[in-house]
Amino acid sequence: MKLKSLITIFLFCFSLIFAIDKISYENLTKRDRVLLSISYYEVAKKYKQIGKEQLAKQYFKEAFKIEPYIEKYMSGELSVPQKTIAIDWKSIFSDATSDNEDKTQKEQKIDSNKQENKTIQQKEDKNKQDADKNVTQNKLEKDNKQIIEKMDNIEAIKNNLNDFINTLKDKNVEKSVTFFAQSVFISSASIYITNYELKETIKGWLEKTTDFNPEYSIEIEKIEENKFNAKIIFKNKVDFFISLKENSLLLKFTKYENVFLIDEIYNPVINETQEKQIDKKINSIDKPEDSIKLLVNYLIENEIDKACGLFSNDVWFDEFNVLLPVDRLKEYFTEWKDKNLSVKNVSDVIVEDSLKKYESVNISLLNQWELDLDNFDKIAVEFKNTPVVFGNPNKIIYVFIIEKTKEQVPYQIVAVIQVDKE
Numbered sequence: 001m002k003l004k005s006l007i008t009i010f011l012f013c014f015s016l017i018f019a020i021d022k023i024s025y026e027n028l029t030k031r032d033r034v035l036l037s038i039s040y041y042e043v044a045k046k047y048k049q050i051g052k053e054q055l056a057k058q059y060f061k062e063a064f065k066i067e068p069y070i071e072k073y074m075s076g077e078l079s080v081p082q083k084t085i086a087i088d089w090k091s092i093f094s095d096a097t098s099d100n101e102d103k104t105q106k107e108q109k110i111d112s113n114k115q116e117n118k119t120i121q122q123k124e125d126k127n128k129q130d131a132d133k134n135v136t137q138n139k140l141e142k143d144n145k146q147i148i149e150k151m152d153n154i155e156a157i158k159n160n161l162n163d164f165i166n167t168l169k170d171k172n173v174e175k176s177v178t179f180f181a182q183s184v185f186i187s188s189a190s191i192y193i194t195n196y197e198l199k200e201t202i203k204g205w206l207e208k209t210t211d212f213n214p215e216y217s218i219e220i221e222k223i224e225e226n227k228f229n230a231k232i233i234f235k236n237k238v239d240f241f242i243s244l245k246e247n248s249l250l251l252k253f254t255k256y257e258n259v260f261l262i263d264e265i266y267n268p269v270i271n272e273t274q275e276k277q278i279d280k281k282i283n284s285i286d287k288p289e290d291s292i293k294l295l296v297n298y299l300i301e302n303e304i305d306k307a308c309g310l311f312s313n314d315v316w317f318d319e320f321n322v323l324l325p326v327d328r329l330k331e332y333f334t335e336w337k338d339k340n341l342s343v344k345n346v347s348d349v350i351v352e353d354s355l356k357k358y359e360s361v362n363i364s365l366l367n368q369w370e371l372d373l374d375n376f377d378k379i380a381v382e383f384k385n386t387p388v389v390f391g392n393p394n395k396i397i398y399v400f401i402i403e404k405t406k407e408q409v410p411y412q413i414v415a416v417i418q419v420d421k422e
Helices: 003-014 030-049 053-066 070-075 096-169 173-179 195-207 272-277 280-284 288-300 304-308 326-339 364-369
Strands: 180-186 191-194 216-224 227-234 248-256 259-265 311-317 322-325 377-382 397-404 411-419
Touching: 030 053, 030 070, 053 070, 096 173, 096 216, 096 227, 096 248, 096 259, 173 180, 173 195, 180 195, 191 195, 195 304, 195 311, 288 304, 288 326, 288 377, 288 397, 288 411, 304 326, 311 326, 322 326
Parallel strands: 180 259, 311 411
Antiparallel strands: 180 191, 216 227, 227 248, 248 259, 311 322, 377 397, 397 411
């Protein structure tokens, strides 16, 4: 019989054995012992290939225990001993009683080996069943976790929508916009509006709305990880701050830092109030310096609300160590426009070549508060006459701290710092 066939036989007979007693192989011939060791070695390799390192380790251990030089046989450095036939002359001439005794002992040994193999087989089957059970259990646990998480997210979004409608009933404009991202995409018009512009739109709508107490239902659908579509379906026709599609408001929620916010409105639409608030110029901002130019441009054109939309809801003025709501800027912008009616161009306001990135680290906001501003753009500018934001007249360089929104929309000014001219 060829060597490969013999190895196959040994693999079949012993592949399910975790360990083998010394008595099971010490009486084997050298050839049989080597073949047995090879079979263990082959099984170990198979287990290692499929990633069962622990089983592979056990079988390698048994292979070396049976034949310490197994690797040399596997590499061909040593050859498997030839099969020899030893004639037992003594047994030939022994009496029948002795033969029967030997036969009985052999049968008993065979029965014992069969029982041992059966026990090992049962143990291996049980291990496999346990492993399969663990895999199934883990999959069920993972599926259940995903289902629970999805249900929790849907419930959170539903609560947000109910709270949003309640803020409109209460005419609480400030709170109503907290359910929206800093910039909201109007998909039908392919434009973004800022959170501030949205607030002004809702404010104008509520001022002329006397009774808003609608009956409605909510539908929510997951579209991808951390993103959900939501629909508010009003039972009766309502006058809303945005045109409705089939009496429904269609929204997209995205999860930002564990909070779901509305960052897209699907409704096709825009009513007259919104058209005044939305400006396609805001989509032309390619770099943070453009925000400062657009700010000045808005003030020259007396677009005060749009100028406010370039700032975050609250702005830090480092020179005065104060955090101001953007509404306070609106008053200053109005005064600035009244004083600069003759200004027609951005170049009349900003000193030529002064608008650039500020590289110095000597910023009090950094030094006093130990803040890391690496993720923000720092844009320096010098104004020719009256600065477009209030500040200390003795410091002529204004450094705007600008952050790009997560939705990759126009840059938002979050702080203003003043420094001496170098």
